[in-house]
Amino acid sequence: MFPMLVEESAVAAVLALGAGLVRGLVVAVVALTSVVARTPARRRDARATLTILLRREPRDSFPPGRARIEGSED
Incomplete structure (x- = not known):
């Protein structure tokens, strides 16, 4: 079992x-x-895409559609 792991x-x-x-x-x-x-438009679009790719989410954020339940510790 261990070798498989x-x-x-x-x-x-x-x-x-x-x-x-x-x-x-x-x-x-x-x-x-x-x-x-x-073109400036392409540079602007690339910078906007780069901003999206490098955006950091807070560690305590939840995926969309998942609500935080009061008092729960996930």
Whole structure:
């Protein structure tokens, strides 16, 4: 049973690494676009997209549609 857990955690780690690399690549491309785009409108759009990608949510926020229940400790 333990070797299976090790394999599953390794797969999860590789997937997390891949997702992080893809996100970093997307942010880098959008940041580059926000600087070198030919038209001001495209630069503005790229900066707006970059702002959305880099926005941080507070740690205690809940996903949309999930209400906080008074007195609950999630």
